Amino acid sequence: MLPTMVAQQGGDVVALSSVSGHTAIHHEPVYSASKHAIRAFVHAVRRQVAQHTIRVCAMAQGIVLMKLTTKRTKDRYQKKSGLFEGLRAEDVSDAITFILSRPPARHHSAECCRWAPEAVDG
Structure with missing residues (x-):
């Protein structure tokens, strides 16, 4: 994929990560480590x-x-955060669309976009 983009002198790659790549989840160390990676x-x-x-x-x-x-995931999240307000898939796709709608430039780029419900700190 990258060799083709280099030959075309342009392209976009968006990797899906998590806010856990910025603030580790103490009960999910392997997940957090993979997102830091x-x-x-x-x-x-x-x-x-x-x-x-x-x-x-x-x-x-x-x-x-x-x-x-799953209900188990929702219950665990609600217990830890005090509420259960997550993002919708449309929220994430809207953020990615915004990133990709910016004109390409050699002098700047968005390295990471953090998008989280208000209950998430980090």
């Missing part, structure tokens, strides 16, 4: 391909309410 990977690749007008960024969202979000 995504941040490091995005940072390194972004610097590597920036001169080719390729944008590489991470979308670090909080909990997203979906059909796959």
Whole structure:
């Protein structure tokens, strides 16, 4: 994928991460570590391909309410945060659309977009 973008002198890569890549979840250390790794990977690749007008960024969202979000997950989140307000999938796609709608430029890029419900700190 990247060799084609380099040849075309442009492209976009958006990696899905989590706010856990910024603030570790104490009861999910492996999950948090993997999201920190995504941040490091995005940072390194972004610097590597920036001169080719390729944008590489991470979308670090909080909990997203979906059909796959189990009652157990909802209950655990509500117990820890005091409320259960997560993001909708549309919220995340709107944020990604905003990032990708910015004109490409060699002198700046969005490395990470953190998008979280108000109950999430970090």
